[in-house]
Amino acid sequence: MDEYTLCVTSDKADQRLDTFLAESFEQWTRSHIQNLIKNGNITVNGQHIKSGYKLKDGDIIKVEVPELRPIDIQPEDIPLNILYEDEDIIVINKPQGMVVHPAAGNYSATLVNALLAHCKDLSGINGEIRPGIVHRIDKDTSGVLVVAKNDMAHVALAQQIKEKTAIRKYVALLEGDIKEDTGVINAPIARHPTDRKKMAVVSGGRSAVTHFKVLERFGRYTLIEARLETGRTHQIRVHMAYIGHPVVGDPVYGYRKQAFALKGQLLHAQYLGFVHPRTGRYMEFCAPLPDYFVDIIDKLRQMQ
CATH class of the missing domain: 3.30.2350.10 (Pseudouridine synthase)
Structure with missing residues (x-):
């Protein structure tokens, strides 16, 4: 189990707890944070509270992240439109209608299912449900996205998105x-x-x-x-x-x-530009508009 302790500073006072945590742990989804709160894995000053709790200067937040329970996400032989691939990353042109990663009601036919059949390794930072997924696009949005094959690549790409240098x-x-x-x-x-x-x-x-x-x-x-x-x-x-x-x-x-x-x-x-996490070379990819x-x-x- 991973554990984190955070102290609220005056500039974060009056912010909602879930908002504060979403900014502190950008690799987590808001729903994941709210589930941790709901399940009692997050306390403020030793007390279990709700997502909408307004923080105060000096509040001590403790976060306990339980180990992921095994989830049976199966590789599926689904064709992928691969724009680029090497030992660290794979760039995909995702079609409209494909969900990026498994979630309630969508545990098959996702991009992750297809990637697991195509790649031997994907980064583990986002857990078993979202291996390799650095950023997402909606189910019915088409286009280009990059997937990390290892944690080094994942951290580097996520940092570029956070610092707004990825285009x-x-x-x-x-x-x-x-x-x-x-x-x-x-x-x-x-x-x-x-x-x-x-x-x-x-x-x-x-x-x-x-x-x-x-x-x-x-x-x-x-x-x-x-x-x-x-x-x-x-x-x-x-x-x-x-x-x-x-x-x-x-x-x-x-x-x-x-x-x-x-x-x-x-x-x-249509367009994604970033610095390659290993070579340091700027790369850009363009996915043509779909026929429809x-x-x-x-x-x-x-x-x-």
Whole structure:
């Protein structure tokens, strides 16, 4: 069992416990932290408390992380679109509809299942459920992501994401006509206050910054490039809905009535740039837009 002790400083006073821990342990998901709290593995001044506890200056937080119970995640022979691979990393172009890692209700046909069949080794930092997974993209978002084959690579890549030196660019088709050619959305994101399955812009949430520029306008729709400065859950989808231009086809944050027959949002992780963890060489990868995305753009151009 791993144990950690943290002391709350004055600049963190009044922050929620789960928010503080999410910032302190960026490799953990918010749900993992909340489960640790719920199961009594986290105390404040020796007392068991709730996730929403407001911290005070000088509070002593103790975290006990139990050993992972074995979970039977099976390798599956699922084809992968591999953009690059070496002894340390593997870069994948993930298709729409594929879940990145196993979770409740999705213990098979995930990217992790496919990776376990393809690779003998993956980093163990994120445990048995998410081996090698440094960053994620949503099930119905397509595009490029990097997976770590060992802990050295995982730590180095995660640090680049944390320090905002890794470059992640997406292409999205949005509802409506965005008037500005470029813009920055700086709005904190947290769990939706009433719908816990959704994220939302919430005062006191985690810092979230998205840069965007318009690539093409189609009257009722706008094609943009979005660059992530931070990487919050559903960040682009939440931010675009927040400014009144949700991603086309988004079943959670978008319009109920859709003009196109889509299986998910038109959001694609097109570009990823980072420094290789072993060689120190800057590398960049670009995943072409999937055919269904290109077809819709072509139709919109023809209607102009």
